[in-house]
Amino acid sequence: MSPASPVSSLSPLDRSSAFVSHDARFGAVLRDEPRLVRVVETDAHEGPVYVPSEDALLFTSLPRRTGGDPLVAVRRLALDGRRFPLEPERISTVREDANVANGMALDAQGRLVLCEQGTRSTPAQVTREGRPIAAARPDGLPLNSPNDVVVRRDGSVWFTDPGYGWLQGFRPEPAGGDHVYRYDPAAEGLTAVATSFDKPNGLCFSPDELTLYVADNGAPHHLKAFDVVRGERLANERVIAEFPPEHPDGLEADADGRLYASTGDGVRVLSAEGEPLGEIVVPGAVNFCFGTAERNVLFITTDDAIWAAELAAKGA
DSSP states (O other), X not given: OOTTSGGGGOOOOOOGGGEEESSGGGGGTXXXXXXXXXXXXXXXXXXXXXXXXXXXXXXXXXXXXSSSSOBOOEEEEEOOTTOOSOOGGGEEEEESOOSSEEEEEEOTTOOEEEEEOOOSSSOOEEEETTEEEEOSOTTSOOOOOOOOEEEOTTSOEEEXXXXXXXXXXXXXXXXXXXXXXXXXXXXXXXXXXXXXXXXXXXXXXXXXXXXXXXXXXXXXXXXXXXXXXXXXXEEEEEEEEEOTTSOOOOEEEXXXXXXXXXXXXXXXXXXXXXXXXEEEEOTTOOEEEEESTTSOEEEEEOSSEEXXXXXXXXXX
């Protein structure tokens, strides 16, 4: 690239001061010289998911509104190992109008599972490779606006369904509460597994998949944990962390069971019991995922860029 390339203005920002420790155990998360690097400037908003077979990052764009329904695209950033920053030309569009897509995940076969929030004229649904797998609640009424999704190793799909589409003016008034659902691919059926949330958002499993964590960024702002019983239902609901005045959004667990939760000021790192360990300060953070072949880079979206936090910890 020539010196005039846009990438020349995106030199890596070595920001070790962005890693704030609250507990000695945070040291196990960090490399000897942790870095926070701006990867590329782009309107990366939600749903980042790393595709190991392609060394690529998928994400959803910042919603654009020109008087009608929001337009959200699914985009792809072709990575180059751990070389940062990257050229903007490495970004391509996978789907220009993705039905106000939000959270995404890959299943065990590498298929893309996508939360489509829908509009007033298109259905809210969860799709796999573009085909609906959940387009209505168990009682047949419409879903609200699916927000985030995880796929268990048994193939079951778990997702949150808050009423944000109604609150933000692009979906009809919800037909029911804001719940967490489980889709069973064998029975092709949907079950509400948690109904005690105000606005359920990000969710993740512990590495052994015996615990499900769900962020509630309604009122109050807290993080809940549930025991997963026989892979099908939830029990022993408990609040393990409070987040005021921020609200938790994306959730991930690392290979050692620590939890990562995005808030507006960055990514908070917690123990499996919810104790605060440290923070990765990234103003404007929306969501994140672990990536690269080593699974020890945290890719963080901020609406105007993608950042990479290089860690010692590895994603589950």
